[in-house]
Amino acid sequence: MKRTGAAPAGHTALLQAAREEFAERGYDGTSIRQIAQRAGMSLSVLYHYYPGKTELLQAIVDEAMDAYFGACEAALDEAGEDPVRRLAALVTATIRFRAAYPSKGSLIQGEEHAFNDEFLSHYRKRAAVGTRMFSDVVEAGLASGVFRTPYPEDARRAVIAMCNAVGEWYDPRGALSVDEIAQRYVALALTVLECRPAARTRALRAS
Amino acid sequence: MKRTGAAPAGHTALLQAAREEFAERGYDGTSIRQIAQRAGMSLSVLYHYYPGKTELLQAIVDEAMDAYFGACEAALDEAGEDPVRRLAALVTATIRFRAAYPSKGSLIQGEEHAFNDEFLSHYRKRAAVGTRMFSDVVEAGLASGVFRTPYPEDARRAVIAMCNAVGEWYDPRGALSVDEIAQRYVALALTVLECRPAARTRALRAS
Amino acid sequence: MKRTGAAPAGHTALLQAAREEFAERGYDGTSIRQIAQRAGMSLSVLYHYYPGKTELLQAIVDEAMDAYFGACEAALDEAGEDPVRRLAALVTATIRFRAAYPSKGSLIQGEEHAFNDEFLSHYRKRAAVGTRMFSDVVEAGLASGVFRTPYPEDARRAVIAMCNAVGEWYDPRGALSVDEIAQRYVALALTVLECRPAARTRALRAS
Amino acid sequence: MKRTGAAPAGHTALLQAAREEFAERGYDGTSIRQIAQRAGMSLSVLYHYYPGKTELLQAIVDEAMDAYFGACEAALDEAGEDPVRRLAALVTATIRFRAAYPSKGSLIQGEEHAFNDEFLSHYRKRAAVGTRMFSDVVEAGLASGVFRTPYPEDARRAVIAMCNAVGEWYDPRGALSVDEIAQRYVALALTVLECRPAARTRALRAS
DNA sequence: TATGAATGAGAATTCATTCAT
DNA sequence: TATGAATGAATTCTCATTCAT
Numbered sequence: 100m101k102r103t104g105a106a107p108a109g110h111t112a113l114l115q116a117a118r119e120e121f122a123e124r125g126y127d128g129t130s131i132r133q134i135a136q137r138a139g140m141s142l143s144v145l146y147h148y149y150p151g152k153t154e155l156l157q158a159i160v161d162e163a164m165d166a167y168f169g170a171c172e173a174a175l176d177e178a179g180e181d182p183v184r185r186l187a188a189l190v191t192a193t194i195r196f197r198a199a200y201p202s203k204g205s206l207i208q209g210e211e212h213a214f215n216d217e218f219l220s221h222y223r224k225r226a227a228v229g230t231r232m233f234s235d236v237v238e239a240g241l242a243s244g245v246f247r248t249p250y251p252e253d254a255r256r257a258v259i260a261m262c263n264a265v266g267e268w269y270d271p272r273g274a275l276s277v278d279e280i281a282q283r284y285v286a287l288a289l290t291v292l293e294c295r296p297a298a299r300t301r302a303l304r305a306s
Numbered sequence: 307m308k309r310t311g312a313a314p315a316g317h318t319a320l321l322q323a324a325r326e327e328f329a330e331r332g333y334d335g336t337s338i339r340q341i342a343q344r345a346g347m348s349l350s351v352l353y354h355y356y357p358g359k360t361e362l363l364q365a366i367v368d369e370a371m372d373a374y375f376g377a378c379e380a381a382l383d384e385a386g387e388d389p390v391r392r393l394a395a396l397v398t399a400t401i402r403f404r405a406a407y408p409s410k411g412s413l414i415q416g417e418e419h420a421f422n423d424e425f426l427s428h429y430r431k432r433a434a435v436g437t438r439m440f441s442d443v444v445e446a447g448l449a450s451g452v453f454r455t456p457y458p459e460d461a462r463r464a465v466i467a468m469c470n471a472v473g474e475w476y477d478p479r480g481a482l483s484v485d486e487i488a489q490r491y492v493a494l495a496l497t498v499l500e501c502r503p504a505a506r507t508r509a510l511r512a513s
Numbered sequence: 514m515k516r517t518g519a520a521p522a523g524h525t526a527l528l529q530a531a532r533e534e535f536a537e538r539g540y541d542g543t544s545i546r547q548i549a550q551r552a553g554m555s556l557s558v559l560y561h562y563y564p565g566k567t568e569l570l571q572a573i574v575d576e577a578m579d580a581y582f583g584a585c586e587a588a589l590d591e592a593g594e595d596p597v598r599r600l601a602a603l604v605t606a607t608i609r610f611r612a613a614y615p616s617k618g619s620l621i622q623g624e625e626h627a628f629n630d631e632f633l634s635h636y637r638k639r640a641a642v643g644t645r646m647f648s649d650v651v652e653a654g655l656a657s658g659v660f661r662t663p664y665p666e667d668a669r670r671a672v673i674a675m676c677n678a679v680g681e682w683y684d685p686r687g688a689l690s691v692d693e694i695a696q697r698y699v700a701l702a703l704t705v706l707e708c709r710p711a712a713r714t715r716a717l718r719a720s
Numbered sequence: 721m722k723r724t725g726a727a728p729a730g731h732t733a734l735l736q737a738a739r740e741e742f743a744e745r746g747y748d749g750t751s752i753r754q755i756a757q758r759a760g761m762s763l764s765v766l767y768h769y770y771p772g773k774t775e776l777l778q779a780i781v782d783e784a785m786d787a788y789f790g791a792c793e794a795a796l797d798e799a800g801e802d803p804v805r806r807l808a809a810l811v812t813a814t815i816r817f818r819a820a821y822p823s824k825g826s827l828i829q830g831e832e833h834a835f836n837d838e839f840l841s842h843y844r845k846r847a848a849v850g851t852r853m854f855s856d857v858v859e860a861g862l863a864s865g866v867f868r869t870p871y872p873e874d875a876r877r878a879v880i881a882m883c884n885a886v887g888e889w890y891d892p893r894g895a896l897s898v899d900e901i902a903q904r905y906v907a908l909a910l911t912v913l914e915c916r917p918a919a920r921t922r923a924l925r926a927s
Numbered sequence: 928t929a930t931g932a933a934t935g936a937g938a939a940t941t942c943a944t945t946c947a948t
Numbered sequence: 949t950a951t952g953a954a955t956g957a958a959t960t961c962t963c964a965t966t967c968a969t
Contacts, residue, residue: 538748561928
């Protein structure tokens with residue numbers, strides 16, 4: 100997250116403000132005046148940073164995807180070749196991401212209607228890459244025989260859905276830390292994929 | 307599903323139109339003009355039926371919850387006492403519900419910010435009842451030893467999340483029917499809960 | 514006030530409701546729905562009694578003027594020829610009228626802008642008659658030497674203004690009865706007109 | 721009375737336009753479109769200056785009260801201690817005020833129903849101060865024996881009412897100047913208060 | 928008489944955005 | 949860069965009134 104330093108100061112404050120407002124009221128429910136106010140700047144200044152509301156949304160979504168996919172790739176790199184460890188890496192990265200960004204303010208799930216056509220296809224392309232990361236790991240695990248789920252597609256969807264849902268209830272003041280939650284979800288995900296006990300034990304010990 | 311007969315004609319057409327528009331563009335992204343237009347009536351007529359946009363949203367959400375919880379209760383009644391069959395009943399009802407109502411137009415997930423305080427607490431109360439239905443079944447299964455998940459709370463959340471996610475990709479023209487999808491998700495849910503093989507076989511045969 | 518019996522039941526309830534609403538919120542601030550509701554009838558019924566909002570206003574104003582001018586004429590008749598007694602009659606009638614009708618709901622002072630041209634001239638004509646009643650009495654008093662004000666026109670306006678103002682503060686639960694107030698205002702009015710002490714004593718004793 | 725210099729240009733034009741429209745049609749009878757049009761600006765610009773219709777009304781009323789009470793205080797200061805001269809000061813200030821501001825557009829008599837609770841109490845508080853100014857003078861005059869009215873409270877109301885009524889008929893093109901009218905009303909007011917002839921003569925000569 | 932549905936114009940207000948400086 | 953004024957379209961909602969039955 101070494102993004103700071105490069106960005107022209109106001110940029111990040113603006114993105115942060117927009118992220119929060121969008122998260123609280125949704126894209127359409129938020130006025131750029133509210134964003135400017137929360138960012139502590141005038142409307143005119145806001146327009147100097149971004150040409151419009153849409154671009155603000157897109158910047159947020161893109162930034163979130165950068166952060167998420169970057170984390171995923173880094174985690175995969177570190178995980179090596181073992182499908183179980185790779186799966187654990189993805190789950191952990193997803194949980195951390197959902198915990199870090201408020202509820203729906205991140206990938207702005209459900210705000211796709213606010214995207215214009217160009218950005219929508221860009222977004223879908225990147226989202227597909229994300230899906231692919233999971234699919235690849237699941238397929239690798241099936242190929243090597245450590246995963247045995249009869250419904251790989253649905254199992255992959257289930258894993259992603261349950262990880263994403265963490266963003267809806269996670270509270271930093273809760274009893275469990277993010278990483279403790281991540282551990283549990285790794286276990287649950289392996290269960291969903293019907294991971295062989297031996298491989299599972301190895302992975303859970305490792306992380 | 308022609309619920310007509312009770313409702314004064316335009317009411318249902320209006321709800322249907324609003325459901326579709328809200329699903330496509332979100333609550334704030336939808337203008338009541340668009341709703342009226344889709345329902346084929348003038349703005350004034352819309353206001354003749356409903357006192358405002360909020361009430362329209364609330365009516366939709368309430369109706370959806372009525373349908374969902376009604377289906378759940380009926381399914382539970384029919385399932386008898388066996389926790390496995392009860393779990394299967396809830397999963398099936400949820401999948402069917404998510405398939406029947408377009409994406410986010412049903413329980414209007416993520417539009418809570420548009421609820422006023424009164425309705426929000428009403429909504430949360432009902433939602434808690436839904437959560438409870440799942441919790442009760444999970445607990446009963448754990449008590450009787452057929453479920454063995456070490457994380458009942460998270461497993462329950464995972465099951466609900468994966469069922470809800472069906473609404474995001476389900477396409478009636480797809481290869482699998484709703485009930486086939488439901489069968490798969492019952493299997494996945496039982497896997498998540500670490501259901502004993504014997505009980506599982508029994509349940510999957512039964513449905 | 515034997516007006517009842519003739520009017521078709523709903524009529525008077527309607528006028529009463531309209532009078533109250535207009536008094537509370539002004540003509541433009543009142544919707545005919547509010548009037549219908551206060552009168553306990555449906556919109557359609559209201560429109561059966563009166564063709565529109567304007568006519569309702571005009572009916573109220575006319576009825577109020579009927580009541581007021583009727584009372585004035587009766588009082589003048591009873592007063593005989595003495596200017597002092599005639600003045601006392603007018604003042605008393607005016608005070609009683611202002612006390613009987615809520616604040617501005619009576620002659621709807623200040624709602625002339627809501628009158629159409631035809632009614633406006635009709636209203637002005639009647640109002641002029643009212644003014645004339647006072648003027649005549651003042652002039653008679655001057656002619657006979659009992660009134661000695663050097664500014665008859667302004668004195669007349671002052672008397673009328675102070676009587677009308679009673680409607681703005683009169684409270685039936687107050688310490689003084691309407692007639693006690695009227696007595697005081699007769700005294701004040703005679704003072705304004707610089708009535709000769711002898712004539713004054715006679716008049717104040719008489720009433 | 722060119723108050724300009726402080727206010728940002730459009731503000732005063734707006735207030736003037738609103739004052740005139742409100743005076744002609746009443747608060748509820750006036751649309752902000754009409755105000756904007758009379759002020760020669762667009763709706764949006766109007767909203768740039770004032771956040772809403774209510775605030776416009778309140779600004780007008782407050783400004784009018786500032787002007788009136790300011791004039792009263794200045795006049796009282798100049799009048800010295802003599803109750804007769806003080807009374808004359810108040811009457812003159814009131815007449816001038818009523819003549820300067822169109823009919824009911826000033827203290828917006830009779831538009832209290834359009835005030836919100838907060839402003840209503842603020843308004844009533846200031847209005848009470850105005851009442852008090854008159855009461856104090858009347859009481860002082862009674863104490864010193866120059867006023868002899870047996871009904872001080874009603875006399876005070878009468879004086880205020882007759883002065884206020886000037887705004888309903890005053891026409892700058894009339895035969896009498898504002899100050900000539902004021903002189904007459906001072907005389908009438910002193911008559912109402914039953915001022916001692918000696919003191920009266922002195923006061924009428926002085927002004 | 929009576930009714931509830933329907934109508935279309937107009938209400939106040941907010942929006943994202945641009946412009947002149 | 950930065951600013952506050954300006955813009956005009958769109959927003960939700962209310963209005964007085966009429967219509968079909």
